[in-house]
Amino acid sequence: MRWPSFKTWVSIVTALLVAVIIWQAWPNVVDAWHSLSEVNLWIFALLLPIQLASYAATGEALFSFLRSRGELRGMRPLTAMRMALEFNFANHMLPSGGAAGIAYTSWKLSTLGIPPSRGTIAQLAKFGVTFVSFSILLAAAGVQLIVSGHGSASVLWAAAGIGIAALVGVVVGVWLLKRRRLLHRVAGVVLRVARWGMRVLRIRKTLDAVPLVRFVDGLHLEVRELLASPRSLLAPFLWSFVINACDAALFWTALAAFGVYPDPALVFVAYGVATVASMIIVTPNGVGAYEVVMVATFVAGGLDPSVTIAAIVLARAVLLLGTIVFGWGFYQHSVMTAKAPGLSRRGTVA
Template identity: 90%
Template sequence: MKWPSFKTWISIITAVLVAVIIWQAWPNVVDAWHSLSQVNLWIFALLLPVQLASYAATGESLFSFLRARGELRGMHPLTAMRMSLEFNFANHMLPSGGAAGIAYTSWKLSTLGIAASRGTIAQLAKFGVTFLSFSIMLAVAGIHLLISGGGSTSVLWAAAGIGVLALVGVTLGVWIFGRRRLLHRAAGVVLRVARWGMRVLRIRKTLEAVTLVRFVDGLHLEVREIIAQPRTLVTPFLWSFVVNACDAALFWIALASFGVYPDPALVFVAYGVATVASMIIVTPNGVGAYEVVMVATFVSGGLDPSITIAAIVLARAVLLLGTIVFGWGFYQHSVVTAKAPGLSRRGTVA
């Protein structure tokens, strides 16, 4: 009997994960279906272009950094969009708090000749500038709510806490990757844990310490080069504002389709609180925690609970469906073929 290949196992596991996500979210899908009669479909239809714009901007915040480092020059816009949809599917649908998505994206970039260390740092840089712009926008939103009186004490404290947490996270990340010895020690711990796990599972394969050390050394050197040339982060930083604005706008549109037009500042704070909660909860796409936290923040800000629940549940169901529909095919094609996008005669990505 011939066992399925590794690629087949990956496809099967991903299909099971998607099925589990749909099963977990199914009650929300049913509730969303029943609430459609209350929706202005013309407004609600705006979710589709804004979601696609968010995915495209997320991709550009990554690709623009790599272009600044001399990679992916000449990439066709359609190829960039396709890869953005694929990466967003991996980041949102695979579990482990985004780690699986980072690993997948690094592998995909390696098929384009980008070193694993550079591909990983590119993603971490994308997250870093996104958190920075997120903190700036959150500070503006919090100040607006404080002046206008449109936010409760709990909402304002949540905004302040999350903003500080994002800044501390970025600063700590830069400090860690700037310490070579610390990275080597961390690599040693990872290697020992991995070897122990392989012994427990009786996997007969040798893990080379040299390969892991080279990888973390590459991360360290990449961070040093970024610090020496901070201009490479300017364009990704600007794109990150678009990403945050589009993601928050999705929920403003959902509420507006029910005839509720909340303060955009409150929407951004609710989006921020829910996003942090989904990062802590390692369920794929933050199913469950995201909705509860976002609704609680909106209700604390004075919105009607019943309408808010219906709008958020409906939006999350549709966005979940969009993530699967737009990204699944490209992800599956990459896993099955392990093929990079074709190169044009000039050596650029087609």
Template identity: 65%
Template sequence: MGGPRNVSAGWVRSPRFWVSAVTVLLVAMIVAAAWPTLVDAARSLPLVNPGVMALLVPVQLASFALTGEALFSYLRARGELHGLRPLTAMRMSLEFNFANHMLPSGGAAGITYTSWKLASLGVPAAKGTLAQLARFAVTFLSFCILLLAAAAWLLASGTGTAAVLWSAAGVGALALGATIGGALLLQRRRALHRFAGVVVKVANWGANIVGRPAGVQTESVVRFFDGLHVELREILRDPRALRTPFTLSFLVHACDAGLFWIALAAFGLHADPALVFVAYGLATVTSMVVTTPNGVGVYEVVMIGMLVSGGLPDSLVVAAVTLARAILLLGTIMFGWAFYQHSVARSGRRGP
């Protein structure tokens, strides 16, 4: 009689059990929050061209693969992951995308999870984290370049409204400022050490709130940030490792914005790609600021508002965006959930 009870108690105390349970709860909350969007999307199905809308699936998969390859190509250039097989890279990309978009922490949980996963493949934590930050940096830089090109086209063609052009300027400035600010912080060791102290205080305060002992040590966090600092200095001395990720980031943006151009085309709307890109950019940046999973609710409102302000009919835009977001949300869950759960289940069999 004691054996089964002990097994049950061990199962409940297992971190894997709680990680899986919390993730299931989060996914359920995401679906519940997006349920009105799913219902509206279902109502718009009679208006859609299914052949055109079906293109969302391969383009979304291409976006996942390119995003992962931007990260992996950087790590290979830095001497890591040379034995990673293409199918394994694709699976990990889907897994990382799930963590980045579905865990509600403005991307922080996704970065932490990805660093843990890379550590299980022998990539040091500091190098894995900086690889993601480097990918974000080149992604923001290419985003600013494309946003500038889109705004210039809208201005030259006379089709850009004041709302669209000012939004493009604001989003571009925010993305560029975040990239430059992050790079400057990582170059200043004293500022990093002060930031490490803040991280330790916040982490230990959170541990006290949930009734756990404060176990985060300042020395370990300082060593981690020192590793980031050293990695950045090596990159700045030889930035060739960023060439491929920078090139791939343009393709990632083209795929991600192209998803909504396809959705609009499925409803017979042939929107200006520049307008779609500005709307995609503003919605993406806004969803990064809020902490709702995948930006549910906020993303749709911002994108619809921007497309309508650009002159597109509101009824068809609402139908196209809501249906596209519903399909992409389901695709993110289906393509990433199984691989995420597989990694969590195996976490106890081998050390991360």
């Protein structure tokens, strides 16, 4: 009897994860279906182009950084969009609070000749600038809520706390990556845990520490080069504003489809609080926590609970479907072929 290949197992596991996500979200899907009669479908249809714009901006935040480091200069726009959809699927559908998505994206980029350390730093840089722009927009949203009088104390404190936490996270992350000895210690802990797990599972294979040490050394060098030439962060930083604006606009549009036009500042704070909650809760796509936290923030800001629940549940159901539909095929193709688009004779990424 021939056992399935590793690629097949990865596909099976991913399919099971997607099935679990759909099963968990199914009550929301049913509720969303029943609420369609209350929706202005012309406004609600805007979710599709906004979602695609968010995916494209997310991809450009990553690719623009890599291009500034001499990588992917010949990538075609359609290829960039395709890979952005695939990376978005991996980041949102695979569990582990985004860690699995980072690992997958680094592997995919490595098939294009990008070292794993550079691919990982590119993603961390994207997250870093996104957090910084997120904090700036949160501060602006807080000021707007104070001026307009639409912000309750709980909403304003939530905005302040999340904005500060995002900035602190970026500073701590850079501080850790600048310390080579600390990185080596972390690598040692990871290696010991991995070896212990292999003993428990009775896997007879020796883990070599050299590749892991080379990887963390690569991270350290990439950070030093980045700090020496921070201009490579300018384009990703500008794209990060588009990412945050598009993601928050998705929920403003969903509420507008129900005839509710909330203060955009409140929408951004609710989006920020829910995003942080989904990062802490490691369920794929933050199913469950995201909706509850976002609705609670909107209600604290004075919105009607029944309409808010219907709008957020419907939006999340549609966005979940869009993430699967747009990204699953490209992800599956990469796993089964174990390669990314190749370079054409003219030096462009096909």
